[in-house]
Amino acid sequence: MNREQAIKLWKEVRNTTFKMEIITRLKNKPGYGGKRTLERYIQAQEGFEQGLEPSLISMKTGWSPKTVKKLYRWWQEEFVIEPAICSASPEGRTVSELESWGVPRGKAANLFNTWEKYHECGEHDICKAFLILREDIQTRKIPFKQAVMLLFLNVNGIEFHVEEAVELVNEARAYQPWKHAENWRVFREKAKKINLKYEIDVI
Ligand SMILES: [Zn+2]
Numbered sequence: 001m002n003r004e005q006a007i008k009l010w011k012e013v014r015n016t017t018f019k020m021e022i023i024t025r026l027k028n029k030p031g032y033g034g035k036r037t038l039e040r041y042i043q044a045q046e047g048f049e050q051g052l053e054p055s056l057i058s059m060k061t062g063w064s065p066k067t068v069k070k071l072y073r074w075w076q077e078e079f080v081i082e083p084a085i086c087s088a089s090p091e092g093r094t095v096s097e098l099e100s101w102g103v104p105r106g107k108a109a110n111l112f113n114t115w116e117k118y119h120e121c122g123e124h125d126i127c128k129a130f131l132i133l134r135e136d137i138q139t140r141k142i143p144f145k146q147a148v149m150l151l152f153l154n155v156n157g158i159e160f161h162v163e164e165a166v167e168l169v170n171e172a173r174a175y176q177p178w179k180h181a182e183n184w185r186v187f188r189e190k191a192k193k194i195n196l197k198y199e200i201d202v203i
Contacts, residue, residue, distance in 0.1 A: 001031060001033055002031065005032060006041055006071065006074055007074065007075075009026065009041055009042075010041070010045045010075065013042050013045060014045075014079075023038045023042075040062070044061055044063070044071050044072075044075075045075060048071075048072055054068045054069060085124075086119060087124070087127075087128065088124065088131040089119060089124075089127060090116050090119050090127065090130070091119070093112075094112075095109045095112045096108070098112055101133065101134040102137040102144060103133070103137070103144065104144060107148075111130075111133075111148070115130040123158075123159065125158050126155050129155050130151065132151070132154070133148070133151050136150060136151070136173065140176075142176065143178070146172075146178050150169045150172055153165050153168065153169050154166060154169040157169065157194075162194060165194050168190055168191060172187060
């Protein structure tokens, strides 16, 4: 049985309680290897689902550990949904780490909670915005107040799919409008037009 056939079989088996019918239907079809082979594939899947030791599955099916391993990979790739990977997870980080980035005491806890909330909701695109805060403060030397403003403009832009907000944030990172009164006025006007709430209570 090739990968495609094995997966097709496993899918059928997962959707029915009439395993014997599947075996009867497929046992004489070319490539499926007959009744005993079909039974073994079904046994293997049951073993994978129950999390049995590969050696035990090997014993039950009579397959070599190498074959069991190969089939497990096929099965896993198809049926085990990978947990969402967050490249900017707050897990393992602390409030004091944020303080070490330059986030003032008393502001860090609130900010960290907000980050955790987005992360717990699976909004990992937004998690990245929180990591950028560090670069903004440390590398770009953006004052904290403005850095947080950019953070939330970015967060809300991502959350509500407002492309202009994200663009404005990227622009501002590059030319730092708060350094010049006129640029700052223009920036705030643009931000106001976008009409996203970003001046939140952490500031
Ligand atoms: Zn996340």
